[in-house]
Amino acid sequence: xxxxxxxxxxxxxxxxxxxxxxxxxxxxxxxxxxxxxxxxxxxxxxxxxxxxxxxxxxxxxxxxxxxxxxxxxxxxxxxxxxxxxxxxxxxxxxxxxxxxxxxxxxxxxxxxxxxxxxxxxxxxxxxxxxxxxxxxxxxxxxxxxxxxxxxxxxxxxxxxxxxxxxxxxxxxxxxxxxxxxxxxxxxxxxxxxxxxxxxxxxxxxxxxxxxxxxxxxxxxxxxxxxxxxxxxxxxxxxxxxxxxxxxxxxxxxxxxxxxxxxxxxxxxxxxxxxxxxxxxxxxxxxxxxxxxxxxxxxxxxxxxxxxxxxxxxxxxxxxxxxxxxxxxxxxxxxxxxxxxxxxxxxxxxxxxxxxxxxxxxxxxxxxxxxxxxxxxxxxxxxxxxxxxxxxxxxxxxxxxxxxxxxxxxxxxxxxxxxxxxxxxxxxxxxxxxxxxxxxxxxxxxxxxxxxxxxxxxxxxxxxxxxxxxxxxxxxxxxxxxxxxxxxxxxxxxxxxxxxxxxxxxxxxxxxxxxxxxxxxxxxxxxxxxxxxxxxxxx
Ligand SMILES: C[S@@+](CC[C@H](N)C(=O)[O-])C[C@H]1O[C@@H](n2cnc3c(N)ncnc32)[C@H](O)[C@@H]1O
Numbered sequence: 001x002x003x004x005x006x007x008x009x010x011x012x013x014x015x016x017x018x019x020x021x022x023x024x025x026x027x028x029x030x031x032x033x034x035x036x037x038x039x040x041x042x043x044x045x046x047x048x049x050x051x052x053x054x055x056x057x058x059x060x061x062x063x064x065x066x067x068x069x070x071x072x073x074x075x076x077x078x079x080x081x082x083x084x085x086x087x088x089x090x091x092x093x094x095x096x097x098x099x100x101x102x103x104x105x106x107x108x109x110x111x112x113x114x115x116x117x118x119x120x121x122x123x124x125x126x127x128x129x130x131x132x133x134x135x136x137x138x139x140x141x142x143x144x145x146x147x148x149x150x151x152x153x154x155x156x157x158x159x160x161x162x163x164x165x166x167x168x169x170x171x172x173x174x175x176x177x178x179x180x181x182x183x184x185x186x187x188x189x190x191x192x193x194x195x196x197x198x199x200x201x202x203x204x205x206x207x208x209x210x211x212x213x214x215x216x217x218x219x220x221x222x223x224x225x226x227x228x229x230x231x232x233x234x235x236x237x238x239x240x241x242x243x244x245x246x247x248x249x250x251x252x253x254x255x256x257x258x259x260x261x262x263x264x265x266x267x268x269x270x271x272x273x274x275x276x277x278x279x280x281x282x283x284x285x286x287x288x289x290x291x292x293x294x295x296x297x298x299x300x301x302x303x304x305x306x307x308x309x310x311x312x313x314x315x316x317x318x319x320x321x322x323x324x325x326x327x328x329x330x331x332x333x334x335x336x337x338x339x340x341x342x343x344x345x346x347x348x349x350x351x352x353x354x355x356x357x358x359x360x361x362x363x364x365x366x367x368x369x370x371x372x373x374x375x376x377x378x379x380x381x382x383x384x385x386x387x388x389x390x391x392x393x394x395x396x397x398x399x400x401x402x403x404x405x406x407x408x409x410x411x412x413x414x415x416x417x418x419x420x421x422x423x424x425x426x427x428x429x430x431x432x433x434x435x436x437x438x439x440x441x442x443x444x445x446x447x448x449x450x451x452x453x454x455x456x457x458x459x460x461x462x463x464x465x466x467x468x469x470x471x472x473x474x475x476x477x478x479x480x481x482x483x484x485x486x487x488x489x490x491x492x493x494x495x496x497x498x499x500x501x502x503x504x505x506x507x508x509x510x511x512x513x514x515x516x517x518x519x520x521x522x523x524x525x526x527x528x529x530x531x532x533x534x535x536x537x538x
Contacts, residue, residue, distance in 0.1 A: 016062040017052060023060050031069060043068065047235030047347075080516055084529050089132050092515035092532075094119045105156075105373040106181040108366075110317045112151035112174070114428050116421050116490055120515070121157040124419055124488050124532070132513060137486045138163060142416035143382075143409070145480065147390035147473050150430075152178025154419050155383045156374070166410065167385030168393055170450055172443040173316075173434045178385040180313045183306055184378070185371060190307045194364045197298045197311070201357060204294050210287045210355045213267035220259050221340070221349055228252050229348040238347065249342030256349050260340045269354065271338035279439040283323045283336055291356045292319050296440065314367050316437045318359045323436065324352050382406035389449045391472035395480050414482045421490035422473070423451055425466045425497075426458035467497055467504065474505035478537075487535040492517075498533050507535050 018026060020037050027035035040060065044051045048068055052059045080088060094102065094117060102117045125138045138144060140162035146154040149167025151174060158165040159182050169175045205211055228234075229252075237243045264271065270286035280289060295315055302308040324336040327345045343350035353359075384406060386398045400407040423430065431438065431447045432455075438445055447453065451469035456462050474487070487507070491498060502509045511534040 017059040018062060018065070019057070019059055023062075023065060026062065027065060027069070030066070040065075044232055045235075047232055047237075047239040050236055051232055080529075084514070084516070088514050088516055088529060092120065092123065092132075092513060093518050105370045105377070107151075107153065107156060109181055109370055110151065110177045110313055111320060112177060113433050114421075114423070114430070115151050115153050118153055118157050120490065120532075121154050121419060122161070125154075125158060125161050125163065137488075138416055138419075143413060145395075145415045145418045145477060146420045147418065147477050148420045148422045149178050149385045150174050150421070152181045152383075152385055155182050155385060159379060159381055159383050160377050162379040162381060164382040164406065164409070165384075166395060166399060166406075166415065167383075168388055168390045168395070169385060170387070170389050170446050171430050171434070172387045172446075173437045173441070174430065175385040175387040176309065176443075177313065179383075180310050181374075182378075182383040183310070184375075185306050185310060186304065187368060187371060187375075189304050190310060190371070191368060193302050193304070193307050193311055194314075194368070197295060198361060198364065200298055201291065201295055201360065204291065205355065205357060208287065208290075209267040210269065211357070213263060213269055214354050216267075217260065217263050217340075217351060217354075220263065221256070221351060224252075224256055224259070225348040231347075235347045245344065249344065253340070253342040253349060256340050260351075272336075279435045283325070283333070283436065284319070285324060285338065285352070285354055287354050288319075288322050288324075288356055292322075292440070295356070295360065310367065310371070312441065314360070314363050316434075316440065317363050317367075318356050319436050319440065320434075321359045321363075322353045322356050326350070382409065389446070391451075391469060391476055393476065395477070410480070415477075415480050415485070416482055417486035417488070418477060418481070419488045422470055423453070424491060424493075425452040425463050425495065426454055426456065427452070429454045463495060463497065467501055470501050471504040474501070474507065474535075478505075478507075483537070485537060487533075489533045489535065490530055491533065492528070492530045493533075498531070502533070502535050506538060508538050510534050510536050 020040050023040045024035050024037045027040070043049045043065075044058070044060065049060050049064045052061070097117075097119055102119065104118065107115075107118055123133065125144065127136045127139065129136060138161075141164075143164045143166065144154060144158050146165060146167045149155065149169045152167060155165040155167050155178055167175065167178050169178065234243070238245045263269075273281050273284070273286050273289055276282040280292065284292065292315070295318075299308060299311050299315060302311060323330075323333065324338060325333050326337055326341055327343050327350055337352050340349050340351045342348075382403060382405070384399065384403050386393065386395070386402065388398060396407055396411055399410060429447070430450055430453065431445050437443070447455070451473070452462065452466040456465070478485070489498070499509060513532040513534070515530050515532060517528045517530055
């Protein structure tokens with residue numbers, strides 16, 4: 001006979017409590033892959049598992065950990081293969097790499113939506129072979145072409161591997177990001193200019209009340225959030241639906257507003273600009289706008305052109321982080337916000353920014369650190385991203401204008417092959433994602449020349465134009481390639497149009513590598529794969 005509550009008692013007895021360190025060791029064995037203590041802390045922080053005990057002696061339950069891992073991780077490979085087919089090349093998921101590695105050194109110099117991970121480029125360019133990649137395609141000294149160079153991932157990896165790269169992008173700002181990543185700087189000059197501008201910005205700020213206002217606001221938020229959104233209990237309860245997040249968040253947001261408004265009044269903070277005509281008018285508070293204009297003017301005084309370019313990129317990265325948007329809408333701007341708000345991403349009341357100083361200082365340090373790291377890995381090779389339309393650009397002619405020595409080598413040697421990820425039909429507007437930078441620097445926008453932008457949709461006509469666009473790029477680029485070229489195009493070809501593209505360009509698909517894409521957002525756990533099409537001449 002079973003006594004009342006016997007099952008419960010048994011469960012409690014079999015469940016073990018681990019310290020964070022023990023939990024990481026257990027999970028490492030259980031999953032057969034390294035689970036660090038910070039991985040465990042992350043699970044607690046984000047309310048996936050509960051923390052028992054206090055900070056000094058935090059413990060977690062083995063049963064809860066096991067349930068978590070059973071629910072999602074580990075199972076993914078089997079599940080995805082069921083959905084996407086056995087030829088899914090799990091090695092190409094690169095899931096053993098931490099985020100710090102997939103965004104290593106200069107790859108995270110500036111945000112850019114739609115880049116591929118460097119390990120993928122490396123896989124195809126380097127000299128290893130395996131069960132899937134049975135041949136080496138590129139060698140040191142070869143020239144690689146990326147006709148959709150974007151933020152320059154191919155250039156950076158080719159530079160590490162001792163290959164030259166010609167990039168092309170229709171967006172002038174994208175080409176600038178790419179070129180800034182591979183450029184060799186005099187880092188002493190860069191650092192000296194950064195110091196000068198930071199000092200000037202601090203001086204500029206000492207005349208305003210914004211820093212004091214932010215300090216007080218942060219303190220008030222800290223107290224409020226500690227009281228109503230304790231970490232990690234609040235998120236834990238939300239996950240388990242013990243709190244109605246929407247209702248509670250809205251209530252608390254409203255409750256904090258009078259405190260915010262009072263501070264705004266005390267410090268005479270101007271939340272909006274008088275005009276809203278340009279991006280820079282609409283998406284920044286008056287104080288931030290003044291600081292942006294101030295720093296930009298300081299940048300204009302820099303004599304060293306290379307330092308000027310990279311510091312412009314830092315300013316661009318800074319102002320992107322300072323747009324008047326909620327944390328949740330950073331990628332897709334909705335409406336400018338001017339007050340504190342409940343932030344579902346962080347599970348507390350957050351605030352917009354009122355000064356660029358913090359991000360400016362963070363990004364200046366981060367950029368110099370990343371440039372130094374890349375300096376140790378780079379090879380003495382040519383890398384250049386041209387601004388132009390890959391359907392029509394005279395590649396060697398334009399290169400001649402920018403780098404005659406590289407153009408001479410390219411004419412002599414020709415291009416060995418292509419590694420690129422084209423835009424896809426109706427997914428991203430590549431100019432619009434950096435609207436702030438176009439507005440600030442005044443680069444010419446060529447939105448109309450983008451192949452398959454989001455704003456042109458996914459209609460039948462849009463697809464036909466897309467096919468024609470990519471075909472035209474391949475035909476144009478072919479003129480500059482060696483006869484026995486290899487082309488690798490990364491695409492999530494859900495409309496199955498790449499076979500037509502290859503055919504229309506007079507080429508053939510000789511192989512397809514199917515790669516699982518794991519590092520997607522928390523919300524979207526669906527199986528998703530990309531294909532790397534290997535294309536050759538007929
Ligand atoms: C998928 S992204 C490439 C991202 C890149 N692989 C990276 O890692 O940063 C595609 C790029 O193609 C560019 N593009 C679109 N139409 C183009 C055209 N007609 N000529 C050249 N580039 C174009 C877009 O501006 C965008 O940067």
